[in-house]
Amino acid sequence: MGGRVSVPKNAQTIESDDAVDQRRLGETVRLLRQRAGLSIQDVAKRTGLSTGMISQLERALAMPSVRTLRLLSIALDVPISYFFGASDAAEPQRYIVRKNDRRLLRLTASGVVKEALTPAEKGELELYELTLNPGGSSGTDFFQHTGEKAGYILSGSLRLWLDHEAHVLEAGDSFRFPSIVPHMFDNPTQQVARVIWVTTLRRTDPPANGAEAAAHAKDVT
Structure with missing residues (x-):
């Protein structure tokens, strides 16, 4: 992409890359949450995501959507690029x-x-x-x-x-x-x-309200 030299990868290598990304992302969410002194329930309340979804993310059992990442970045006060x-x-x-x-x-x-x-x-x-x-x-x-x-x-x-x-x-x-x-x-x-x-970016982003929370709770990808 963008002029970058592309090295072909087989399916097994791609799956390995995905697994690494998923595990790293889960560890990052957990460490940020713990550093902020928040429980999974606290993050769920701030984002409108379910506690089960956050737990799955932290244990590398699910990958978030773009929207879910934005919710987490707001709740944990970090840019998505983190x-x-x-x-x-x-x-x-x-x-x-x-x-x-x-x-x-x-x-x-x-x-x-x-x-x-x-x-x-x-x-x-x-x-x-x-x-x-x-x-x-x-x-x-x-x-x-x-x-x-x-x-x-x-x-x-x-x-x-x-x-x-x-x-x-x-x-x-x-x-x-x-x-x-x-x-x-x-x-x-x-x-x-x-x-x-x-x-x-705005540091005053509010957490999801009731209507949004119900919608975001369904977001498992």
Whole structure:
């Protein structure tokens, strides 16, 4: 992707990579929760996710959706990029991210791969390159929080749902919207889509309310 040399992998190797990502993500969620002095019940209350879902994530028995990661990042006060795998760079730079040093997160069950384009340090925005496989999506329900989101379609098609209205975006199209607008996205085509995605961060994001909690509790991928 993006000019990177691609080494073919067999199915067994890919499954191994997925397992490593799943285990690392679970350990990260657990350590962040413990560092914050929170119980699984506390995180469930803050996110609207079920205690069973959080327990499965921590034990590497489930992979989250993009939306679930956002809920966890808000509850644990870290950027989503905190959940990404570490870069192979010997000395990560403070302000610069080289193409071959991007941190990567595979959300296999959701058909989404996210590459962090911003450095690991906390900031006011996050920048990603998203790769959506055919049928890939942010999850099964709408999500909303404070801040803004914007993006640019590099290739393929993205169906962006804003306040329950679908907008099909093609290569060269772009968007921006307040994150409080209920939103989700998917790739309804048979071609891979690539998107530059920008999210502004707000430390005052509220936990999911009752209606959202019921929806998020169903999100097990």
